[in-house]
Amino acid sequence: MDSVAQKTTIVVPTFNERENLTKIVGLLATLEIPGLHVLVVDDNSPDGTGDVADALAADGPLPVSVLHRTEKNGLGRAYVAGMTRALDEGADVVIQMDADLSHPYQVVPDMLAALATTDAAVVLGSRYVDGGAVAEDWPWHRKALSAWANFYVNAILRLGVKDATAGFKAWRASTLRTIDVTSVQSNGYSFQVEMNYRTVQHGLTIAEVPIRFEERTDGVSKMSLGVQLESALVPWKLRFGRKR
Numbered sequence: 339m340d341s342v343a344q345k346t347t348i349v350v351p352t353f354n355e356r357e358n359l360t361k362i363v364g365l366l367a368t369l370e371i372p373g374l375h376v377l378v379v380d381d382n383s384p385d386g387t388g389d390v391a392d393a394l395a396a397d398g399p400l401p402v403s404v405l406h407r408t409e410k411n412g413l414g415r416a417y418v419a420g421m422t423r424a425l426d427e428g429a430d431v432v433i434q435m436d437a438d439l440s441h442p443y444q445v446v447p448d449m450l451a452a453l454a455t456t457d458a459a460v461v462l463g464s465r466y467v468d469g470g471a472v473a474e475d476w477p478w479h480r481k482a483l484s485a486w487a488n489f490y491v492n493a494i495l496r497l498g499v500k501d502a503t504a505g506f507k508a509w510r511a512s513t514l515r516t517i518d519v520t521s522v523q524s525n526g527y528s529f530q531v532e533m534n535y536r537t538v539q540h541g542l543t544i545a546e547v548p549i550r551f552e553e554r555t556d557g558v559s560k561m562s563l564g565v566q567l568e569s570a571l572v573p574w575k576l577r578f579g580r581k582r
C-alpha cells in the first residue's frame with residue numbers, strides 16, 4: 339500500500355469531551371502523517387463538544403469533519419456510523435480511538451506500519467501483550483472488570499486475542515467491508531468484541547501492538563450497568579445466535 343497516497347481516517351466518538359477533543363486533535367496533528375483525517379462522531383453532547391468539533395473542522399491543525407447525531411446512542415452505534423461514513427468517503431485505513439487521551443496517539447504510526455508490512459486485517463493497541471500496560475491510577479474495579487471481560491470473552495468465543503476488549507484499532511477498509519461493519523448490532527462497548535469476532539469468523543488475522551492505556555484526566559467514563567449487561571450477553575449471542 340502506498341503510504342503517501344493512503345487516506346487514513348481516525349474516527350473519534352465523543353460524548354462530553356470538550357476539553358479532550360481539542361487536545362487529541364492537536365496531538366494527532368504533531369504526527370504529520372500524510373492523508374490523515376479526523377472524523378468526530380458527536381451525540382449532541384450537552385457540554386458543547388459538537389461546537390468544538392465544528393470549530394476544529396473550520397480551522398483546525400489537520401483536516402477534521404464532524405458527524406452530528408441527535409442523541410446519545412452508545413459507543414458502538416457511533417462507531418458504526420463513523421466507520422460507514424469513512425468508507426463512503428474513500429478511507430483506505432480507519433482507526434478507532436477514544437477522545438479522552440487514554441489511547442497513546444504516538445502509536446498510530448506503529449499501527450500503520452504494521453498494516454503496511456504484514457497481512458493483518460486489523461492492528462489493535464493491546465494492554466496485555468509483552469510491553470503493554472495499564473496506568474497505575476486506572477481504578478482497580480476497571481482493571482478487574484477488564485481482566486474478567488477478557489477471560490470471559492475468550493472462553494466463549496476463542497478469539498485468540500490477548501486484549502479482546504481493546505478500543506484502539508487500525509482497520510483496513512477492505513476488512514471493514516468484508517465483515518460488513520454496517521450491520522454490526524452492538525450498542526455499547528461490546529462493539530469491540532463483535533468486531534473481533536466477525537474478523538476471526540472470516541479467517542482474518544488480528545495483530546496486537548503494545549500500548550500503555552492511560553486513565554483519563556478530564557471528563558468521565560460512559561461505562562454504565564446497561565453497557566456491562568450488554569457486554570455479558572453479546573458473546574453468547576454471537577456464539578449461538580444466527581450467523582451474520
Ligand SMILES: Nc1nc2c(ncn2[C@@H]2O[C@H](COP(=O)(O)OP(=O)(O)O[C@H]3O[C@H](CO)[C@@H](O)[C@H](O)[C@@H]3O)[C@@H](O)[C@H]2O)c(=O)[nH]1
Nearest residue numbers: 351352353379381411412413416436437503505559560561
Ligand atoms: N458519540 C458517542 N460517544 C461515546 C458514547 N459513549 C462513549 N463515547 C465516547 O467513546 C470514547 C470511550 O468512552 P469511555 O466511556 O471513556 O470509555 P472507557 O470507559 O474508557 O472504555 C474504553 O476502554 C475499554 C477497554 O477497557 C473499551 O472497551 C471501550 O470501548 C473504551 O475504549 C470516549 O471518547 C467517549 O466520549 C456515546 O454514547 N456516543
